[in-house]
Amino acid sequence: MSVALFIPCYLDQFYPDVAIATLELLERLGVDVVYPDGQTCCGQPMANTGCTADCAPVAKRFVELFSEYDSIVCPSGSCTAMVRHHYDEYFADDDPKFNHVKSRTFELCEFLHDELQIKELDVQFPHKVSVHQSCHGLRELRLGSCSENMTVREDKVRNVLNLVHGIQWCTPTRSDECCGFGGTFAVNEADVSAAMGRDRVADHVASGSSVLASADMSCLMHLQGIIRRESAPIEVMHVAQILAGRNPKRVANA
Structure with missing residues (x-):
């Protein structure tokens, strides 16, 4: 399984350790992780403010960039939801690349729970x-x-x-x-x-x-x-x- 890591722009800019922790965790679990160069924002800020025309090229770039991977994992529920539930207006119903990305983009915990189905972790957090x-x-x-x-x-x-x-x-x-x-x-x-x-x-x-x-x-x-x-x-x-x-x-x- 080739898994592409999508890192939201606010994580990249303000909380890079969350991205690093995500990568470390997935690799520790044996996942072959790829970080596609050239990834940008998912377009959610534009879509939220009603600038749907401005969001369209961002959505299309996302799909083009990530469509070659088996799965896309993102440590953000909001960005994952943007791809899965709000990209439809930018693509035809029968677009194969979009349908693949839509069905194979996962929030991190969702991916661990449903796809990897992990049963144990050698981690301590006594807090x-x-x-x-x-x-x-x-x-x-x-x-x-x-x-x-x-x-x-x-x-x-x-x-x-x-x-x-x-x-x-x-x-x-x-x-x-x-x-x-x-x-x-x-x-x-x-x-x-x-x-x-x-x-x-x-x-x-x-x-x-x-x-x-x-x-x-x-x-x-x-x-x-x-x-x-x-x-x-x-x-x-x-x-x-x-x-x-x-x-x-x-x-x-x-």
């Missing part, structure tokens, strides 16, 4: 952890159950993290509530976005958690800003970093 489930992950990729839908689904993010030894789970009161980021929503509705984020941070802190984990660094970027401003006693980590054996910063810097 109190709570999970933020992103809206794209739940509502579009169906990585778990959400409270407004009665369908019972496996929690793929939690299942994968359960393979890590020593995690002490903390559960927020509202485990599937939006953090308020929403990409351009955080710009257009800054006050609402910040209020939602503060509410989420408070909920996770109240659960006793010391590490707030998520499969979407975009959500964590928003929450991390609030945590820093309010000096909240919690830190954020992407799931890939935990699975790759990273320590929380306070431990690594001790």
Whole structure:
């Protein structure tokens, strides 16, 4: 299996360790990973702001670049959802390259859970952890159950993290509530976005958690800003970093 790694632009620019951790994890699991040169943004920011014409060439470049690989793995639920659920308007229904990319693009935890079906990990993380489930992950990729839908689904993010030894789970009161980021929503509705984020941070802190984990660094970027401003006693980590054996910063810097 040839697996192409797609790294979202905000990870490339601001959180490169998440990309490195993803690569390390996949290679440790025996996956032959390729990083296609020339990859760019998936186009989600343009699409979210209604600039669909500007998004079209970006989507077409993505499909052309990644269509030769058996699978595409991305450590971001929102970017994966963009490809799987919002590229249709840019391609014909019978476009073979698009249909292949659409069906074979996976969020990281989804790939580990459904495709690799991993059963064990030699990783220790003896810390109190709570999970933020992103809206794209739940509502579009169906990585778990959400409270407004009665369908019972496996929690793929939690299942994968359960393979890590020593995690002490903390559960927020509202485990599937939006953090308020929403990409351009955080710009257009800054006050609402910040209020939602503060509410989420408070909920996770109240659960006793010391590490707030998520499969979407975009959500964590928003929450991390609030945590820093309010000096909240919690830190954020992407799931890939935990699975790759990273320590929380306070431990690594001790």
